[in-house]
Amino acid sequence: MWAIQVPIFVCTYVDPPFCIYWLNADCTSCFLFSLPACQVQWLLDNYETAEGVSLPRSTLYCHYLLHCQEQKLEPVNAASFGKLIRSVFMGLRTRRLGTRGNSKYHYYGLRIKAGSSLLRLMEDQQHLAMRQQPFSQKQRLKPVHKVEGLTNGTAAGAGQQQQQQPGSGQVDISTQVQQYQQFLDASRALPDFPDIDLQGKSLPEGIELEHIKSFQLLYREHCEAILDVMVNLQFTLVETLWKTFWRFSQNQPGDATLAVHDESEKRLPKSCLVVLCKYDPVLRWSRDCDNSLYQALVEILIPDVLRPIPSALTQAIRNFAKSLESWLTNAMMNIPEEMVRIKVTSANAFAQTLRRYTSLNHLAQAARAVLQNTAQINQMLSDLNRVDFANVQEQASWVCRCEDRVVQRLEQDFKLTLQQQNSLEQWAAWLDGVVSQVLKPYQQSPAFPKAAKLFLLKWSFYSSMVIRDLTLRSAASFGSFHLIRLLYDEYMYYLIEHRVAQAKGETPIAVMGEFASLGRGLHQLDPDKEEEEEEDEESDDEGQELSLPSDAVVLGDESLEPPAKLARMDQRVLFTTGSPDI
Known part of the structure; x- marks a missing residue:
């Protein structure tokens, strides 16, 4: 009968090499193995403990083997490496995740550090949950509280059908969201919006100042909801939020959708919303607000264009950008053309920016290997x-x-x-x-x-x-x-x-x-x-x-430093804007 072994202590990893001792059931300790300090330091440099995240056990061992191969070190076997992991990161647990017959052990409470080069090696293992999947509503920000109940009704549309179901074969979505959120700048807040400048123009017939204020407040809440779902990578919910704000109606809407629309009608009737969508000051204000919102979203999703981003996250962002215009035009089906044109213009600039920045990031990672x-x-x-x-x-x-x-x-x-x-x-x-x-x-x-x-x-x-x-x-x-x-x-x-x-x-x-x-x-x-x-x-x-x-x-x-004098009359110039002589 083998004695039960639990880790008791780990020596300081200086010369002599890092040593691991284990305590047996009879309270006797035994020396298991020793490792060079550089291997333990490699673990500390690339991994960290965190709540609510996990990493496949086989993936960590694969990373370790690659490290040993690069450094020309002799690796320990998988069992010994597991003991090393638990000794370095005390209190680590294992969980078996996945469907029956296809599950794998994961270290729960461990993740790769944000600045580690190992993140690029995780791409293939993490792509299952990122192909335009809407994520669970049970996220820390609970982003759809402003449109409570939408995901239970027909307004959720295709997004609800794609959510993870038990036994569906998808990787744990909540874990994946937290894994990918480390690449985002979730701390960025939506900038303040200015008040609508009426520019001395008279209000449209049937419109009062209270309607203008209600539109401002509703639009601000709408933009905040979009930012929240984006921070949680719930891309498909953006379409739902657009449909809700612009009072998109289906033939047989669900009770939750009707409740949300009724609440919006009390605050700003749709008839007034349609009139405001033709009012120049509102159009200008909406354009400026959209530009501020989309700039904030770009800086959240891609805070550093040179920093490595997993290909799955990149692909999800590109898929989102590809869908933006169709989602928006569909949601604004019965809205005046003036507002649709304003909204689509800003959305197209946002989508184009996302495509360019993700392409730039892809080029950067390819060039990094060359350099x-x-x-x-x-x-x-x-x-x-x-x-x-x-x-x-x-x-x-x-x-x-x-x-x-x-x-x-x-x-x-x-x-x-x-x-x-x-x-x-x-x-x-x-x-x-x-x-x-x-x-x-x-x-x-x-x-x-x-x-x-x-x-x-x-x-x-x-x-x-x-x-x-x-x-x-x-x-x-x-x-x-x-x-x-x-x-x-x-x-x-x-x-x-x-x-x-x-x-x-x-x-x-x-x-x-x-x-x-x-x-x-x-x-x-x-x-x-x-x-x-x-x-x-x-x-x-x-x-x-x-x-x-x-x-x-x-x-x-x-x-x-600024040049002391601009040599405008000097022929020794780098560039000139004048037309060259032909």
Whole structure:
């Protein structure tokens, strides 16, 4: 009969190696095994205890084997590793999760740390619950309390049918939500909304100030409910919330839906809601509120575009973005076209931003592997040194008018950064420094948005010329350069987008919404706005040069200071906005 063994204590993991002793039933201790301190430190660096989460036992052991393989260490067997886990993380429990015949043991109360590289290895094990599944209502935020009862009635629609059922074969959803929430910025709150500015316009017939106030309050509650369900990754409930607010009615609505609609009718009759949807001040206010809401949601879902995100979460976000327009237009079936156009424009900008940011994140993770590969970096340096930059400069300068010494310094700085095998985050800082230097002379200037977008175009053109040279030379590292170029172009777009938004005092969502497919409809509210903006840009362009002193190109800390004088009359400029001579 084997003696019952429970962990009694763990020695400090310094020399000699980490030792584990176990206490037998007869109160005698026995030495089981010892491990190098680095292996225990690896556990502490990559895992942490937390309530309500779990990890498959086999997954942890797989991570351990990979770690031993990378570090050329001799691994212990699975049973000994289990004892090690329980010794390092005291009080850990195991649970058997899954359907009958297909269940697996999980360590309950343990998760991977947010900053650990092991998160990428968890993607395949975590994707089952993330394919556009609405999550359990029993979440910590209880997001649908503002529309209580909806998920029990027909208004829940397809979303309710997709919820996890006992024995359905899905991974525990509540555990998965908490696992994925560590990638979100759930602390971000919805910004305050301003009051509706009537702009001295008379109220529509049958509308009183109380109706305006009721609309503001209902809309605020509606936006808060959307933010809550998004924090809990309940994507399909957004459609339900839209249908509820806009009083979408089905042929045979459920009792819960009728109750919610009746409550809304008491606060703001639908007849008044329809009239307000044609009132210009309400339209403008709704657009501004949507831009603020969607910007907050972007920063919640993707707080850092470079940080690794599991592919399952990325796919769920992309599926959500793909469904937004159809959900919204369906929910607003009987709402005036003016409001529908406003809402769809902002929603499209939101969806487009989510798609771009998830694509940027995907590129970042692919490029991260390249930047960490010494052999690939050396090959890239070798191929880059063969590029005829003089020829590239001759062709690019015809369009970009790039000053030779400036381009040479950028080239040298790029090669040096590549040679140092800098991390992705260090490359991002380098790109940010380039943008800061080029646009510094245009801070607080009306020409800033135009200069920023022009720089983006010329950056893309110049990099395409370098890629062209690598292609013609059949460079062995062409694939790596192509990937890096895609990432840097996307990240530069991201930086410019935020700089322009900051210069305009708007959100990036609002800036991008101006150029959405339905953006032209917004100008009907202000027909002179677009013409005035174009005239301002044309007047700003006259005699204006987008320039950078050549001695300010090195990306040290001191070079990011404002240039003492903008050499507008100097021929040694990095970029100019004037049309090239043909």
